[in-house]
Amino acid sequence: MLEIILKLKEVYLERELLIILSKRDISVRYKQTLLGLVWAVIKPMATMLVFLFAFKQVAKVNSFSGFPIQLIIFSGILFWNYFANSFQAICNSILINGNLVSKVYFPRLIICISSIAVPLLDFFVGLIVYFILSLSLHYPISNFVLLLPLALFITTIFSIGIGLIFVSFSVKYRDIQQITPLIVQYGFFITPIVYTTQEFLAKKWFPYYNIVNPLSSFVEFFRFTLIDNYHLFNLQNLFISLITSFIIFLIGLVIFSKREDSFVDFL
Amino acid sequence: MSIIEVNSVSKKYKLSTQKGPVSLREGFTNIFKKETKEEFWAVNKVSFNLEKGDKLGIIGNNGAGKSTLLKILSKITHPTSGTIRVQGKVASLLEVGTGFHPELTGRENIFLNGAILGMSKKEIASQFDEIVDFAGGQITKFLDTPVKRYSSGMYVRLGFAISAHLNPDILIVDEVLAVGDADFQKKSLGKMREVASQEKTILFVSHNLTAVANLCNKALHLEKGAVKEFGETGTVLTNYLSGLQNNILSKEFTIDTALGNDLVRLKLANLKPNLFDNQVFWDIRNSFSINIEFWNLIDNQNLNISLHLYASTGECIFNVATEPTILQKGIIQSNITIPGDLLNDGNYFISFMIVKDKSIILFNFEEVFNFEIADFREDTTWYGKWPGYVRPKFNFSIFQQTESI
Numbered sequence: 001m002l003e004i005i006l007k008l009k010e011v012y013l014e015r016e017l018l019i020i021l022s023k024r025d026i027s028v029r030y031k032q033t034l035l036g037l038v039w040a041v042i043k044p045m046a047t048m049l050v051f052l053f054a055f056k057q058v059a060k061v062n063s064f065s066g067f068p069i070q071l072i073i074f075s076g077i078l079f080w081n082y083f084a085n086s087f088q089a090i091c092n093s094i095l096i097n098g099n100l101v102s103k104v105y106f107p108r109l110i111i112c113i114s115s116i117a118v119p120l121l122d123f124f125v126g127l128i129v130y131f132i133l134s135l136s137l138h139y140p141i142s143n144f145v146l147l148l149p150l151a152l153f154i155t156t157i158f159s160i161g162i163g164l165i166f167v168s169f170s171v172k173y174r175d176i177q178q179i180t181p182l183i184v185q186y187g188f189f190i191t192p193i194v195y196t197t198q199e200f201l202a203k204k205w206f207p208y209y210n211i212v213n214p215l216s217s218f219v220e221f222f223r224f225t226l227i228d229n230y231h232l233f234n235l236q237n238l239f240i241s242l243i244t245s246f247i248i249f250l251i252g253l254v255i256f257s258k259r260e261d262s263f264v265d266f267l
Numbered sequence: 268m269s270i271i272e273v274n275s276v277s278k279k280y281k282l283s284t285q286k287g288p289v290s291l292r293e294g295f296t297n298i299f300k301k302e303t304k305e306e307f308w309a310v311n312k313v314s315f316n317l318e319k320g321d322k323l324g325i326i327g328n329n330g331a332g333k334s335t336l337l338k339i340l341s342k343i344t345h346p347t348s349g350t351i352r353v354q355g356k357v358a359s360l361l362e363v364g365t366g367f368h369p370e371l372t373g374r375e376n377i378f379l380n381g382a383i384l385g386m387s388k389k390e391i392a393s394q395f396d397e398i399v400d401f402a403g404g405q406i407t408k409f410l411d412t413p414v415k416r417y418s419s420g421m422y423v424r425l426g427f428a429i430s431a432h433l434n435p436d437i438l439i440v441d442e443v444l445a446v447g448d449a450d451f452q453k454k455s456l457g458k459m460r461e462v463a464s465q466e467k468t469i470l471f472v473s474h475n476l477t478a479v480a481n482l483c484n485k486a487l488h489l490e491k492g493a494v495k496e497f498g499e500t501g502t503v504l505t506n507y508l509s510g511l512q513n514n515i516l517s518k519e520f521t522i523d524t525a526l527g528n529d530l531v532r533l534k535l536a537n538l539k540p541n542l543f544d545n546q547v548f549w550d551i552r553n554s555f556s557i558n559i560e561f562w563n564l565i566d567n568q569n570l571n572i573s574l575h576l577y578a579s580t581g582e583c584i585f586n587v588a589t590e591p592t593i594l595q596k597g598i599i600q601s602n603i604t605i606p607g608d609l610l611n612d613g614n615y616f617i618s619f620m621i622v623k624d625k626s627i628i629l630f631n632f633e634e635v636f637n638f639e640i641a642d643f644r645e646d647t648t649w650y651g652k653w654p655g656y657v658r659p660k661f662n663f664s665i666f667q668q669t670e671s672i
Contacts, residue, residue, distance in 0.1 A: 028371065
């Protein structure tokens, strides 16, 4: 435990480096692409349009539990993209920055944490799009929007935790790079991203589902902070998932600090 | 009170058929299968202490563990066993321009690289102009250009300029300073000298023994990962060099085993540098003598010996030949002394051939001698590699002609 606190303290002491590496990732990202920030809008919009087409034209579904289908899908995608992008960015961070890791010492955790800067920026751009979308549908934004930073924080803790577990093995076992896209792809469908937990509420297995997939109650909490009167949020489930994700975070830190010394030998 | 205490530090690598990353499948099967991996100690029980202000030169052949030791000292990799205690801020320069991002501008990279090497934003900002200045005037125009557009020279200069403005208590430097053109080397070694004159502790790995001799007060000689010798630079260097050179190169054969053919056979080839009193290794000042003896197996041959001296790169530096002489059956001897202050420092090899009637090659004895000549400089402030294959002493004068302009 003490070791973990020391690790986090080390990151805090080197926060200037954390900031500058985040800035690097962001400016590189937007220097290399022609449309820059516009991509942060296009990607979730395109995904939403595909699902709108499928639901409205094929499945003839026009609303989920009485909420506009656009808002449910877009908020879900916004949430999922943030989780998936930061998870994958962390998984690849050590390999991408291999030249740094093998040439200079600084807390390795900084590389992993700084890599969520780009997904975070994309998230905020997407959030603005969400507000515009919500206004254009004349649907009010929830008063609980003040809790949005909390929802974001919980999600971040979970992505870092699970990302650290995977990145710890990604340097030695390069297969991890092939596995993570699959996790992201399947996770998208087993998490209520383009649907809600409405159908699950009565099911016996629902509480256990929240333990196995904490993202499920996170996304509902997330919607609760954005969509007015969103009733599918359940405090008890959130609590269960919170404990899971906190444990994952600790496990991630422990595994990472056990394995970080070996990275340089496999790069 | 030592500023660095290294206590029996070792680093073990496992040599297995799969070095580096492995696939998950192999990873799983390896758990069940006990593979006998060969172990390799890159650094083996190294101990030494440094006081504040010490400059340590680390020398040794390739693969002696120098770079691994530096990596352990700069915390990049962890030792398998042993402890290190370091007091103060450490900066390590294992490569110039570490972490430069090609897409970012020179200005952005100065801040990025500085931060990676451990400078605070404030420190970088306050030294920004000096850094740009040190990197050379040309950089100013390109400060807002991505570094991918820089010439490799500009890239290295900017990288070095940042490193040169680090302000650590302990500086760890790898061979980095050996890169770049002669001009840049001059500048970087000059900067090293400047740092060396301060109360900084430096650990310096180099193949440039002249630089080590002039910059460092202590030296550590590593051999196969272990400490061969640690102590005053002069003593360590002398022992290192004398061990390195195997100067009395001689080959002797009986008539049955001798190199050659039915016409001529080599009996003896001997090369000996003529060292001064108390001198232990061969440097550029020394002349050297070659003595060749061969069996001539046919009467009345008109023979001469043609000797080629090559640089390690394979270029022929010179070719000298004896007068053609009519020789009878028997043992023939030939001697030559090559003067000192002729060849530059470096590795050379010598081949010679026996020629009949000025044009027919009877036999070519290839790479008979292979040797190294060390550098020698007195009262110098410049440690770069002296260019050229030859380094003759000519009468080259300079004087004040008049005092009016």
